[in-house]
Amino acid sequence: MTFVRTVLGDIDPAELGVTNAHEHLICKAGEHLASTPEGLLDLELSDVDKSVEELSLFKQSGGQAMLEVSCPEYGRDAAKLAEISRRAGVHVVAATGHIMEGYWRGVLDVGAISDGELHHEMVRDITEGYPEAPGVRAGVIKVGTGREVVHPDEERMLRLASRVQRETGAPITTHTTAGNLPLEQVRIFLDAGASPAHVVIGHQDRRLVWEDHLKVVEAGFRIGYDCISKERYEPDLQRVQFIKRLCQEGYADRIVLGSDIARRSYFTSYGGGPGFTYLLWRFVPWLRQEGVVDDDIHRMLVGNPAQTFAFAPVTAVV
């Protein structure tokens, strides 16, 4: 029996429903990631009530599930995620793993942690639960890479994540910096024996390079168009065109959607915008208007997340 592992327990993948595949509900960035105190505060989502409010708005817009991909170096708080999920009535899947060198630098020295310890940490979070949040287990492994090169510790994490996937069946979702190096991630995952159908190569809509997107999906990986509404990176109109084209080429079953709007200034509940309703109330109608058919929209929002984030059959012994 396959399942999706949420912060409130395992569910049938068919129960997951309309899913936002990449967000943050509680997070805190390292000080080096902002140049001003105001900028740093903008990157901190710490108010449980406001996250419940924002997630409730997502539910009101038709949302049923969310991947919350914060790692320890980005302020993950699994106990709060469980509370937010319960109060908002939305499935939340939480992460284990580490994002990338640029995020953990100065916060957590991943380079000083042995392979054995990193492996143990991920398996423990997935199978036993987070030590800091008894009874709550991770349902996805988060790893990632930098802007220009894959740091040796990032490659180590991608390889360890692949091993943990083979041992536990857990899905993987990635951070790419500005959408760069997707083919490097693909290469490492394939070499390390990951299962492409259970790996999302993330943030690809921050770098709309058609040939690379085609290579990602042709290799069997899921592609994350998960920066929707962040028009300072790429205009949503181009996201719409790329998704439409991928659907026309027969790859609708490879795409997952999200908006990754982890800032107070993006959260309606903090007085910002566009908030969690943008994806379903604004972007999806736009796809429809441009001719993306309902079957494909349903795949991207419901079918693909259910398949991707379902635990795969285990092929190795822990």
Ligand SMILES: [Zn+2]
């Ligand atoms: Zn993110």
